[in-house]
Amino acid sequence: MAQDHAAPAQITPVAVRSGIDLQINGESYRHTGDPQMPLLWYLRDVLQLDGTKYAGEHGEGGADLVLVNGKASSAIGVPMSKLSGKKVVTVEGLADAKGALHPLQQAFIDEDAIGCGYCTPGWLIASMDLLNRHKDPSDGDINTLPNLCRCGCQTRVRAAIKRAAAAMKQGAKA
Ligand code: FES
Missing domain, CATH: 3.10.20.30 (Beta-grasp domain)
Known part of the structure; x- marks a missing residue:
């Protein structure tokens, strides 16, 4: 069938x-x-x-x-x-795979550039971008960053960015 x-x-x-x-x-x-x-x-x-x-x-x-x-x-x-x-x-x-802080993060700590901390991640990222473009940023370069801080840390942030730039240059030489 x-x-x-x-x-x-x-x-x-x-x-x-x-x-x-x-x-x-x-x-x-x-x-x-x-x-x-x-x-x-x-x-x-x-x-x-x-x-x-x-x-x-x-x-x-x-x-x-x-x-x-x-x-x-x-x-x-x-x-x-x-x-x-x-x-x-x-x-x-930003920290490395073992958790060691980036020189920029360390500089923010060393310069006491953190108040309440709300703005800090944005400052760190904007500063990374800046330092990638300018190894030795001037005050004018830093003034171009769009970040605001309600805790009044701008002066210490400026010092931290300059400290980080110096540390990164030193690290590049080492
Ligand atoms: S540390 Fe508080 S807003 Fe910047």
């Missing part, structure tokens, strides 16, 4: 779950949520990296700065959709 052979079921490819691949502090991540989510919410709410602070919806005062491909950028102002393939460094990523 002839057997009925049902037509083979059509194979429907399973949709590959798309996402946004990026690196944060040297680790690889895939964001599969809302592409319009600001980077700040991804850092704070998804990864629990809460060093980067909310600084108003336009990033006023710079407490929300992170490095994106080495450039200081507002984490509230950049949506995840713009970060595919990018390298993000937050304040948590």
Whole structure:
């Protein structure tokens, strides 16, 4: 007796779950949520990296700065959709793999440049960007930073940046 052979079921490819691949502090991540989510919410709410602070919806005062491909950028102002393939460094990523502080972090401590600390992550990130561009930043260079400090630490921050520049030059020679 002839057997009925049902037509083979059509194979429907399973949709590959798309996402946004990026690196944060040297680790690889895939964001599969809302592409319009600001980077700040991804850092704070998804990864629990809460060093980067909310600084108003336009990033006023710079407490929300992170490095994106080495450039200081507002984490509230950049949506995840713009970060595919990018390298993000937050304040948590400044220390080395063994937890030794970056010379800039140490300089902030040595110069007592931290009051309540809310603005400090943003200052550190903006200063990193500055020191990457200017090995020996002038007062004028430092004045270009967008950061604000309600605790009045600006003078000590300036001293810390100069101290860090000297330490980094010394480290480069060693
Ligand atoms: S240390 Fe408090 S706002 Fe700067």
